[in-house]
Amino acid sequence: MQLKNDLLLRVIKGEKVERTPVWLMRQAGRILPEYRAVRNSVSGFIELAKTPELAAEVTIQPVDLLGVDAAIIFSDILVVPEAMGLPYQMIEKRGPWFPETIKNASDLKKLRVADPKTDLHYVLEAIRMAKKGLNGRVPLIGFAGAPWTIFAYMVEGSGSKTFSNARAMLYQNPVLAHQLLEMITQTTIRYVKAQVEAGANLIQLFDSWAGILPAYHYREFSIRYMEKICEAVTEVPVTIFAKGAYFAINEILELSCDTIGLDWNMNIEEIRKQADGRKTFQGNLDPAVLYAPDDVLVRQTQHMLTQFKGSRHIANLGHGVYPDTNPEKVRLFIQTVKAFE
Numbered sequence: 583m584q585l586k587n588d589l590l591l592r593v594i595k596g597e598k599v600e601r602t603p604v605w606l607m608r609q610a611g612r613i614l615p616e617y618r619a620v621r622n623s624v625s626g627f628i629e630l631a632k633t634p635e636l637a638a639e640v641t642i643q644p645v646d647l648l649g650v651d652a653a654i655i656f657s658d659i660l661v662v663p664e665a666m667g668l669p670y671q672m673i674e675k676r677g678p679w680f681p682e683t684i685k686n687a688s689d690l691k692k693l694r695v696a697d698p699k700t701d702l703h704y705v706l707e708a709i710r711m712a713k714k715g716l717n718g719r720v721p722l723i724g725f726a727g728a729p730w731t732i733f734a735y736m737v738e739g740s741g742s743k744t745f746s747n748a749r750a751m752l753y754q755n756p757v758l759a760h761q762l763l764e765m766i767t768q769t770t771i772r773y774v775k776a777q778v779e780a781g782a783n784l785i786q787l788f789d790s791w792a793g794i795l796p797a798y799h800y801r802e803f804s805i806r807y808m809e810k811i812c813e814a815v816t817e818v819p820v821t822i823f824a825k826g827a828y829f830a831i832n833e834i835l836e837l838s839c840d841t842i843g844l845d846w847n848m849n850i851e852e853i854r855k856q857a858d859g860r861k862t863f864q865g866n867l868d869p870a871v872l873y874a875p876d877d878v879l880v881r882q883t884q885h886m887l888t889q890f891k892g893s894r895h896i897a898n899l900g901h902g903v904y905p906d907t908n909p910e911k912v913r914l915f916i917q918t919v920k921a922f923e
């Protein structure tokens with residue numbers, strides 16, 4: 583189906599566009615009271631994600647209620663470990679928790695490379711329903727965690743400031759680490775390809791825990807596997823968002839992806855110079871700017887847009903929108919981008 587608003591896809595291809603497209607990371611499941619109403623009608627996040635009609639509904643909400651230029655499918659990066667045989671729970675106010683973790687070779691034997699058609703059918707169904715509901719209004723973004731970030735949760739068992747268990751394995755048992763990363767990578771390739779088949783117009787990989795590795799480990803345990811995914815996904819554009827990975831920006835610029843997500847610590851001017859027009863950039867307003875008074879919010883957004891001017895740019899925050907952000911501030915951010923000349 584022909585998209586009515588394909589600004590995002592055109593800017594990724596490097597075409598000249600009328601205005602900068604805008605969406606927000608984590609726009610679907612965070613700030614809207616309308617989201618919370620749907621969320622409260624079920625037992626919790628996991629039930630919501632596994633009910634395709636509802637997942638599709640909350641995917642579309644930000645398009646109607648905020649006016650963003652893209653929808654992102656409502657799901658989580660942690661559906662992948664579950665599909666591989668490592669289930670998780672979402673603990674209220676604390677986040678994800680895995681009762682079992684991967685510690686040794688016998689734990690690894692219990693895992694499998696998942697078949698998304700069966701193990702993740704509910705996400706694919708939600709994508710098909712969201713596409714139908716969107717009716718070509720805007721592109722739909724599919725996503726997955728980058729292998730390193732998924733590995734970090736599977737070994738650590740939950741969120742962590744240090745992910746010290748996951749990082750210990752890289753030194754104590756690098757062979758096992760590579761085996762697990764390879765299984766995650768193979769699952770992710772199948773999964774994102776299935777998302778594309780179901781209707782996703784582009785794919786974003788979230789490497790949220792990129793910033794905790796030294797450059798030599800990032801190269802060996804993350805970049806390599808992201809490149810395999812980038813090379814495998816030839817059907818649609820791929821965005822790489824590696825939070826805190828300024829130390830590896832040269833390698834990230836070499837990935838066979840189309841778009842690079844930047845967090846708010848990244849130096850736009852320097853990266854633009856290094857990229858020399860090769861990539862589209864996405865980002866990178868500090869999410870805390872959405873707590874600022876309106877005039878400051880507008881000024882900071884315009885400053886960010888000015889820094890990217892003349893490059894291929896998708897306006898976004900530098901990370902997911904914080905859950906207690908006022909939706910009116912989000913609307914002002916979006917309006918400011920749309921009005922910018």
Ligand code: 1CP
Binds near residue numbers: 655788
């Ligand atoms: O717009 C959207 O909300 C789309 C859906 C989406 C996405 C893209 C969710 C729903 N999660 C994600 C990605 C995700 N999940 C990432 C990568 C992006 C990022 O860095 O923010 C990560 C690291 C997770 C893991 C995760 N899931 C956490 C972080 C835990 C930690 O280690 O600190 C948490 C709290 C979740 C739960 C979750 N995921 C999504 C929602 C709506 C929620 C809240 C659950 C609830 O409603 O109770």
